[in-house]
Amino acid sequence: METTVFRLEGVTKRYGDLVALDNVSLDVGVNEYVSFLGPSGSGKTTLLRVIAGFETPEVGRVFFEGRDITYQPAHERGIGFVFQNFALFPHLTVIGNVGFGLAHGKTPVAPAEVDRRARKMIDLVGLSGMEDRGVDQISGGQRQRVALARTLAMQPKLVLLDEPLGALDANLRGRMRNELRAIRERLGVTFLHVTGSENEALAMGDRVVVLDRGRIIQSGRSDEVYDTPASPDVAHFLNRFNLFEGRLADARFTGPFGSVAAPVARRSDRDIYAVRYDRMRVLPAQAATDGPALKATFVASEYLGSSIMNFFETADGKVVEMEHHLSLGAPDTYEAKRDYILTWNPDLAIVFGREGR
Amino acid sequence: MESRVLKPILAVYVAAFLLFLYGPFVVLTIISFQQGPEGGPQFPIIEWSTYWYQHLFGLTPPSRIAPLPVGEALVRSLVLAFMTMVTSTVLGVMAAQAFRKRFRGANVIFYLIVLGMMVPGVLTGLGTSLLANNIIGIERHWYSTAFASHVVYTFPFAFLVMLAILNRFDASVEEAAWSLGVSPITTFRRVTFPLIFPGVLSAMLFAFTLSLDEFPRTLFASGRDQTLPLAIYGTFSVEIHPNIFAFGVLTTLFSFALLSVYGILMAMSVRRARKMAMQEDIT
Numbered sequence: 345m346e347t348t349v350f351r352l353e354g355v356t357k358r359y360g361d362l363v364a365l366d367n368v369s370l371d372v373g374v375n376e377y378v379s380f381l382g383p384s385g386s387g388k389t390t391l392l393r394v395i396a397g398f399e400t401p402e403v404g405r406v407f408f409e410g411r412d413i414t415y416q417p418a419h420e421r422g423i424g425f426v427f428q429n430f431a432l433f434p435h436l437t438v439i440g441n442v443g444f445g446l447a448h449g450k451t452p453v454a455p456a457e458v459d460r461r462a463r464k465m466i467d468l469v470g471l472s473g474m475e476d477r478g479v480d481q482i483s484g485g486q487r488q489r490v491a492l493a494r495t496l497a498m499q500p501k502l503v504l505l506d507e508p509l510g511a512l513d514a515n516l517r518g519r520m521r522n523e524l525r526a527i528r529e530r531l532g533v534t535f536l537h538v539t540g541s542e543n544e545a546l547a548m549g550d551r552v553v554v555l556d557r558g559r560i561i562q563s564g565r566s567d568e569v570y571d572t573p574a575s576p577d578v579a580h581f582l583n584r585f586n587l588f589e590g591r592l593a594d595a596r597f598t599g600p601f602g603s604v605a606a607p608v609a610r611r612s613d614r615d616i617y618a619v620r621y622d623r624m625r626v627l628p629a630q631a632a633t634d635g636p637a638l639k640a641t642f643v644a645s646e647y648l649g650s651s652i653m654n655f656f657e658t659a660d661g662k663v664v665e666m667e668h669h670l671s672l673g674a675p676d677t678y679e680a681k682r683d684y685i686l687t688w689n690p691d692l693a694i695v696f697g698r699e700g701r
Numbered sequence: 702m703e704s705r706v707l708k709p710i711l712a713v714y715v716a717a718f719l720l721f722l723y724g725p726f727v728v729l730t731i732i733s734f735q736q737g738p739e740g741g742p743q744f745p746i747i748e749w750s751t752y753w754y755q756h757l758f759g760l761t762p763p764s765r766i767a768p769l770p771v772g773e774a775l776v777r778s779l780v781l782a783f784m785t786m787v788t789s790t791v792l793g794v795m796a797a798q799a800f801r802k803r804f805r806g807a808n809v810i811f812y813l814i815v816l817g818m819m820v821p822g823v824l825t826g827l828g829t830s831l832l833a834n835n836i837i838g839i840e841r842h843w844y845s846t847a848f849a850s851h852v853v854y855t856f857p858f859a860f861l862v863m864l865a866i867l868n869r870f871d872a873s874v875e876e877a878a879w880s881l882g883v884s885p886i887t888t889f890r891r892v893t894f895p896l897i898f899p900g901v902l903s904a905m906l907f908a909f910t911l912s913l914d915e916f917p918r919t920l921f922a923s924g925r926d927q928t929l930p931l932a933i934y935g936t937f938s939v940e941i942h943p944n945i946f947a948f949g950v951l952t953t954l955f956s957f958a959l960l961s962v963y964g965i966l967m968a969m970s971v972r973r974a975r976k977m978a979m980q981e982d983i984t
Contacts, residue, residue: 397879401886408948418876419878425876429871431874431876432877444883448878450882545978
């Protein structure tokens with residue numbers, strides 16, 4: 345593993361009775377890209393704000409490049425922050441924004457040098473020719489790049505991104521993802537990226553850290569988290585699993601789909617059976633199967649380009665999703681309001697339970 | 702339905718409002734062009750003339766009517782209003798800035814500040830004069846005791862204006878500046894202040910105009926040398942001539958000029974505010 349550039353030790357932050365961060369510890373290496381995933385209110389943004397120095401934790405320490413920066417003011421930390429709303433300086437031009445930190449920072453930089461470096465940054469994010477525009481005269485995606493250029497111009501070793509892609513449309517988001525990755529490879533910066541989108545987290549991060557109610561509930565490589573979520577909550581946030589309640593006893597899971605062998609189970613406080621959307625298979629209502637069998641009514645399907653999402657509803661009103669990758673061949677068509685049987689290979693399911701290890 | 706009833710009522714209301722706002726000024730203006738020095742402050746106009754305006758500047762041959770003793774008072778009032786404006790606005794901005802962070806006793810201090818504009822002016826003036834004379838033992842002057850009472854009076858206005866402006870201020874631009882390694886002081890000068898400048902202008906305007914025609918506090922607190930409102934009031938007690946009206950017209954025109962400057966400065970900074978608003982829209 346690379347050397348640690350950044351470390352959190354038992355950080356706790358409260359707002360009144362609300363615990364925003366609960367004993368969070370984390371190590372981040374040089375040139376790593378970490379995505380924080382979690383529902384709103386999970387403490388993601390608070391975590392970034394503590395790291396940036398906009399908030400002070402009640403308990404715990406923050407280390408950056410070996411220094412304890414827990415109580416250091418934000419402007420002395422040398423940590424970049426890209427805001428969700430970009431927070432550009434509305435009274436300055438594009439180049440005024442990008443050169444702001446250089447021109448008014450602690451170490452004075454000559455105006456000519458400010459200008460040169462700001463132009464270089466603007467060029468890097470592909471906004472050449474727009475230097476003298478007001479920030480109200482450019483599009484949302486361009487504003488985002490100005491925000492990024494403004495931060496990168498200071499050459500910080502650590503950049504915090506607070507859902508910066510959230511304000512963009514899907515198309516631009518994809519392009520910005522690529523650009524972020526390219527910039528990072530060129531400049532060798534450590535990125536901490538907060539996002540509410542599981543796709544973004546999985547696509548961008550070397551590492552995904554899943555937060556819930558102020559705690560880190562899983563931290564690992566993207567594919568690791570994706571394939572082996574550590575808890576039902578993680579599986580839920582990944583938005584890739586059908587979760588079934590039931591009972592795990594004697595290495596068998598009994599749920600709405602019958603009783604299925606479950607030799608491997610992860611320890612959890614609840615008995616939950618998780619099947620990835622793309623592991624589901626659909627059989628006609630009369631078909632016999634010796635595996636799990638879940639009776640469900642077809643509701644509707646959604647075309648997603650590379651795959652089709654089919655939605656079924658079980659007798660107790662629960663929606664079950666089934667993803668069909670189009671590369672596997674043309675999709676079967678299902679009739680609305682008609683009953684089907686959903687099944688899957690039980691070896692590929694993930695089982696959580698009090699009995700698990 | 703509703704607007705059919707409401708609209709005429711509102712129209713009449715607005716018309717009445719404008720009449721009461723500008724009516725006195727129109728009458729004042731008409732009488733200020735009365736013939737002099739025989740013509741008095743009443744209708745009908747004997748003959749139109751600019752006699753009283755010339756009289757104001759001492760351009761008429763000497764007559765039984767003494768020139769209006771307002772020259773020095775006018776200068777005094779302008780200087781006092783300017784001093785008050787600068788002090789109150791600076792204090793107002795600083796206090797409002799402090800109130801962005803919740804601190805212990807914030808509520809008490811808030812009401813203590815706002816009290817300055819609530820307490821009857823006569824009492825403040827009297828109190829100031831008693832305090833200066835009997836307890837501290839200093840002489841009262843327009844530039845000391847009266848100035849202090851003007852600041853106490855206008856500071857809450859400036860404070861409330863700035864509080865409203867800063868309430869709507871998006872603090873993330875300041876945090877952005879800090880994260881670029883810019884110190885809080887430079888951030889205030891380079892980011893916060895330019896963005897709240899429209900509010901600062903309004904606070905200045907409030908403080909200046911309130912101080913310029915302040916009467917009850919100044920009456921007791923200003924000592925020997927009078928400010929303009931006191932000087933004008935003093936002339937009433939002798940005999941009223943149209944020269945006061947001429948003077949009134951001139952000061953009103955001056956106020957309009959001041960408002961125009963404010964309007965121009967405002968229009969310039971509103972352009973900025975609009976950019977700010979656009980940025981907030983996308984969040």
